[in-house]
Amino acid sequence: MGNKVKQSTKKTPKGALEKTSGKADYIDVGERHWWYWWKENWRWMKFGVMGLVIIWLLGVNLGWWREDAGVNPRKISAVAIDPRVEVPNLPQRFLDGSKKLVSLTFDDGPNEGTTLRLLDILKEKNVYATFFVLGIQAEKYPDIVKREVREGHEVGSHTMRHKVLTTLSAEAIKSDTNDANRTIKSILGYNAKIIRPPYGIINDTVRGALGVPLITWTVDTEDWKSKNADAVKAEVEKAVFDGSIVLMHDIYPSTVDAIGGIIDNLKKQDYEFVTVSEMAKARKVKLKSGEVYGGFAR
Numbered sequence: 001m002g003n004k005v006k007q008s009t010k011k012t013p014k015g016a017l018e019k020t021s022g023k024a025d026y027i028d029v030g031e032r033h034w035w036y037w038w039k040e041n042w043r044w045m046k047f048g049v050m051g052l053v054i055i056w057l058l059g060v061n062l063g064w065w066r067e068d069a070g071v072n073p074r075k076i077s078a079v080a081i082d083p084r085v086e087v088p089n090l091p092q093r094f095l096d097g098s099k100k101l102v103s104l105t106f107d108d109g110p111n112e113g114t115t116l117r118l119l120d121i122l123k124e125k126n127v128y129a130t131f132f133v134l135g136i137q138a139e140k141y142p143d144i145v146k147r148e149v150r151e152g153h154e155v156g157s158h159t160m161r162h163k164v165l166t167t168l169s170a171e172a173i174k175s176d177t178n179d180a181n182r183t184i185k186s187i188l189g190y191n192a193k194i195i196r197p198p199y200g201i202i203n204d205t206v207r208g209a210l211g212v213p214l215i216t217w218t219v220d221t222e223d224w225k226s227k228n229a230d231a232v233k234a235e236v237e238k239a240v241f242d243g244s245i246v247l248m249h250d251i252y253p254s255t256v257d258a259i260g261g262i263i264d265n266l267k268k269q270d271y272e273f274v275t276v277s278e279m280a281k282a283r284k285v286k287l288k289s290g291e292v293y294g295g296f297a298r
């Protein structure tokens with residue numbers, strides 16, 4: 001019988017614990033279940049778990065665990081940028097407004113072959129740009145517009161039909177740009193917040209009719225004229241400066257051929273690539289409706 005004799009102590013209704021001499025002891029080690037250990041220790045451990053949750057929440061909000069953390073040259077700094085807060089699922093980006101900034105902009109798209117190839121290159125090089133889309137092209141390729149935004153780029157309007165706005169009445173300008181806005185909104189769920197008037201041709205009627213900030217450029221690559229990758233690269237090299245907005249078109253294969261080299265060159269010169277709205281914010285410029293912005297030099 002010896003081994004079979006049970007402990008003389010009695011179990012509590014829950015099993016393994018019994019008070020002896022005023023302090024809790026485990027009576028039968030063999031019957032000690034993980035659950036009792038857990039219950040005993042949970043009162044302390046929950047603080048640790050809460051701490052981890054708080055650190056995790058902070059981390060998510062500060063972007064410590066971004067998909068591209070460590071690759072993206074944008075590091076946490078004083079200026080938090082997110083011009084598209086109303087767009088879900090976009091990464092909150094941070095950038096340093098004291099660094100050299102450049103904004104690559106692409107007009108007249110989207111265009112199936114060239115824009116898709118351009119997006120692949122921008123993604124590979126982790127560069128964010130701004131696309132001034134034409135309403136009639138956006139209608140044709142809504143998925144490309146969605147991809148542009150999904151991959152962190154900014155989409156602005158380039159009007160519906162690429163007319164010289166100064167030849168139109170205020171009503172006709174509004175009608176055309178409303179068409180473009182309706183198209184963009186049907187694709188993205190929001191209106192473009194900036195517009196690039198075709199050819200950069202602007203007068204007071206245009207400024208009054210558009211109802212959003214007007215974005216022109218500081219570096220004209222004339223890619224539409226040269227249609228030559230080396231020439232486009234040379235134009236950027238020659239004219240780029242901190243705060244410049246570079247005008248290109250994502251409808252020319254030669255421009256897409258040039259872009260990899262342009263990005264590599266600018267990276268060597270420590271430029272950060274930002275969208276137009278990001279650059280304005282980084283330079284603490286509040287974009288105003290009807291005003292014209294060609295760059296954001298310090």
Ligand SMILES: [Zn+2]
Nearest residue numbers: 107108198199
């Ligand atoms: Zn254009």
